[in-house]
Amino acid sequence: xxxxxxxxxxxxxxxAAVRVAxxxxxxxxxxxxxxxxxxxxxxxxxxxAVDVALTEVAVGSGITGxxxxxxxxxxxxxxxxxxGLLYHLCAGMVGLVVFAALAVVVLLLPxxxxxxxxDVVRALPATDLGNPVTGxxxxxRALDTLLETMVLLVALIGVWSLSPxxxxxxxxxxxxxxxxxxxxxxxxxxxxxxxxxxxxxMFWAGADxxxxxxxxxxxxxxxxxxxxxxxxxxxxxxxGAGLRLAVLAGPFAFxxxxxxxxxxxxxxxxYPEGFEKTVIIAVEVAITVSIAVTxxxxxxGPPMGRxx
Amino acid sequence: MTLVLDxxxxxxxxxxxxxxxxxxxxxxxxxDPLARLHALTKADNIGLGLLVLGLVPQAVxxxxxxxxxxxxxxxLLVQLSSGAVSQLMGDVAYHAAMTADPAAPDRSAHGExxxx
Amino acid sequence: xxxxxxxxxxxxxxxxxxxxxxxxxxxxxxxxLAFNLLGGGVFLVFGAVARRGAGAGFAADPVPQALVITxxxxxxxxxxxxxxxxxxxxxxxxxxxxxxAKVAGAQAEGTxxxxxxxxxx
Numbered sequence: 001x002x003x004x005x006x007x008x009x010x011x012x013x014x015x016a017a018v019r020v021a022x023x024x025x026x027x028x029x030x031x032x033x034x035x036x037x038x039x040x041x042x043x044x045x046x047x048x049a050v051d052v053a054l055t056e057v058a059v060g061s062g063i064t065g066x067x068x069x070x071x072x073x074x075x076x077x078x079x080x081x082x083x084g085l086l087y088h089l090c091a092g093m094v095g096l097v098v099f100a101a102l103a104v105v106v107l108l109l110p111x112x113x114x115x116x117x118x119d120v121v122r123a124l125p126a127t128d129l130g131n132p133v134t135g136x137x138x139x140x141r142a143l144d145t146l147l148e149t150m151v152l153l154v155a156l157i158g159v160w161s162l163s164p165x166x167x168x169x170x171x172x173x174x175x176x177x178x179x180x181x182x183x184x185x186x187x188x189x190x191x192x193x194x195x196x197x198x199x200x201x202m203f204w205a206g207a208d209x210x211x212x213x214x215x216x217x218x219x220x221x222x223x224x225x226x227x228x229x230x231x232x233x234x235x236x237x238x239x240g241a242g243l244r245l246a247v248l249a250g251p252f253a254f255x256x257x258x259x260x261x262x263x264x265x266x267x268x269x270x271y272p273e274g275f276e277k278t279v280i281i282a283v284e285v286a287i288t289v290s291i292a293v294t295x296x297x298x299x300x301g302p303p304m305g306r307x308x
Numbered sequence: 309m310t311l312v313l314d315x316x317x318x319x320x321x322x323x324x325x326x327x328x329x330x331x332x333x334x335x336x337x338x339x340d341p342l343a344r345l346h347a348l349t350k351a352d353n354i355g356l357g358l359l360v361l362g363l364v365p366q367a368v369x370x371x372x373x374x375x376x377x378x379x380x381x382x383x384l385l386v387q388l389s390s391g392a393v394s395q396l397m398g399d400v401a402y403h404a405a406m407t408a409d410p411a412a413p414d415r416s417a418h419g420e421x422x423x424x
Numbered sequence: 425x426x427x428x429x430x431x432x433x434x435x436x437x438x439x440x441x442x443x444x445x446x447x448x449x450x451x452x453x454x455x456x457l458a459f460n461l462l463g464g465g466v467f468l469v470f471g472a473v474a475r476r477g478a479g480a481g482f483a484a485d486p487v488p489q490a491l492v493i494t495x496x497x498x499x500x501x502x503x504x505x506x507x508x509x510x511x512x513x514x515x516x517x518x519x520x521x522x523x524x525a526k527v528a529g530a531q532a533e534g535t536x537x538x539x540x541x542x543x544x545x
Contacts, residue, residue: 006427010434017438020457021445033457040464043431047475048483052467055493064460064500071453071507074514083448091447099440102465106432106472115477116487132486133493141490148494155501159508181399187392194385214497291497298504301511 006046013039026072030065037061050210051133054202058218059295066225066299070175128277130208137212138280142269146258149251149287152294156247160238163302169239172300176229188230195223203288207277213284217291224296238303243293250290254283313365320362327355341401345394352390356383432472438465452510456503463499467492 016039019032037060044053083091120132120140129135137145163170176184203216227233236243257279261270271279327350334347360383367375442462449455470488477485 003425003427003430006430010430013434014437014441017441017461020461021441021449021454023450023454026451026453029454029457033460036461036464040468043434043468044471046427047431047471048478049471049474049489049492052471052489052492052496055496056467059500060460060464060496064503067500067504067507068453068457071456071510074511082450088448091444094447095440095444098443099436102436102439102469103433106429106436106469109432109473109476113473113476113485115479115485117477117482117485118480120486121480121482132482133489136486136490137493141487144491144494148497151498151501155505158505162508162512181396183392183395183399187389190388191385212493214493295500298501301508 006043009039009043009046013043027069030068030072033068034061034065037065051131051206051212051215054210054215055218058215058222062222063218063295063299066175070299070301126276127280129280131206131210131212133210134206134212138284139271139276142254142258145287146251146254146269149254149290152291152298153247153251156294156297159298159302161302163304167303169237170303171235171237172297172302173304174228174231174235175225175300176231184230185232188226188232192223192227192232195219195226199223199292203284206284207281213288213291217288218295220288220292221295221299224292225299228300235300238297243297246289246293247297248290250283250287253286257283310369313369317362317366320358324355324358324362327351327358331355340405342398345398345401349390349394352386356386428472428475431475432469435465435468435470435472438462438468441465452506452513456506456510459506460499460503463495467495470495 013036016032016036020029020036023029037056041053041057041061044050044056117132120135123140124132124135127135127139129139199216199219201216202211202219203213204211206212206216224233228235238244257271258269261272262268264270264272331347331349331351334350335344338344338347360379363379364376367379439462442458442460442465445458445461446455449458470492471484474484474486474488474492477488479485
């Protein structure tokens, strides 16, 4: 019975994915893509990966979808190239080869499955965390997470550097160009405080139950964007010192803790004994702030001439 | 007692699903954006409301009152956002039809009058 | 067939659709969408591996899960950068002087021609 449910979910995802790849109206394709993301969220729950489900829905479907909707609205679809039937057939063959290769890998996975779960169980008590995924993200594979915050930072620098020189340090264009409407204003006034609470809760609860810095940061970013769309708060100019400090706080706090680990605990990104939980929470607060601000700024895009 | 609760849940969830099916059929079959929004709100408000109401006793039995409160909170939040977003989309669809935007061919009957 | 295998195969199929879309996509938005589908498929294969690695009291191996969370955020970063490039390219093309050169370049040189206007900016 549950396998039937899983099979229906899988077919829905596949149908929506084919719709995304099928071409046609840009908006329809992006909406289908957001549908794929939401359905994938359900599949992650079925795979007992609730942390991933939250990230997929918040970042993979929600915020990515917002960026893609802007692309569909701003960039008129230009048929940049026409490809022939032979090329389509070749691409189809390549797709089939990819499917076959991955399918063989999935079907021939070793049994019993190798797992790092026992190692995580053994080491987790030292971190005082209850959520193993947060433990992996912030302790056992902390270098990955540090580099990930750096990737976000570099992406933001890349987006900002696309602004024409004369607009540098100014504010990005607002997401909602229409005059403020009563419904949007009402929605923002009610939803933003609740959403901010949910975002902070997701970050705070992430130490012990599914959630964490990325999921909470994404919700906080969405709430900030909603307030800007409703005109409740201005779109910030990218030259502001406070804004730049918020962007840099996470990566550099993380890096600072990592370097301090060399002197206090003997290795890069090693946390001093007895203070693990304190240090982890401090780093998480900093990266949650930076993730929220960076995600919102990535959605807003490069500055476009308005003086904030 | 559990049997009564189970029957309650099955009946209400089935009724909720019926509203979702009707809403989906409406979304696919109705001719213009405003009518499609109208169909969707039925699924969102009543359909989800019945689902939540049907599941509340199960949540109370299994995990205490907090789970039930969370589900009702989700329903209220969906009500809030679907109501507001429907109005925004209705606004856009209405103005698109009034200015005879080619993106809204469904309302062309209304759009013909002000077309320049 | 168990759920991890089913979803692993779905991941393989999503990756295939993504690769196909990446190759035949007519406009930049289509290719960005296909890139995200490809990513989603690869993440799902990771998810299948994680679910099979359940053990020691966890319903799924936490290490691949953490890698997927990292991957989703990195994929978003790449998408945001790609969309910013796309919008800048569209703005440059909309400028009156830039139009004829771009059309010629796009038609004559295909993929390489499209990169040119953005590089000049």
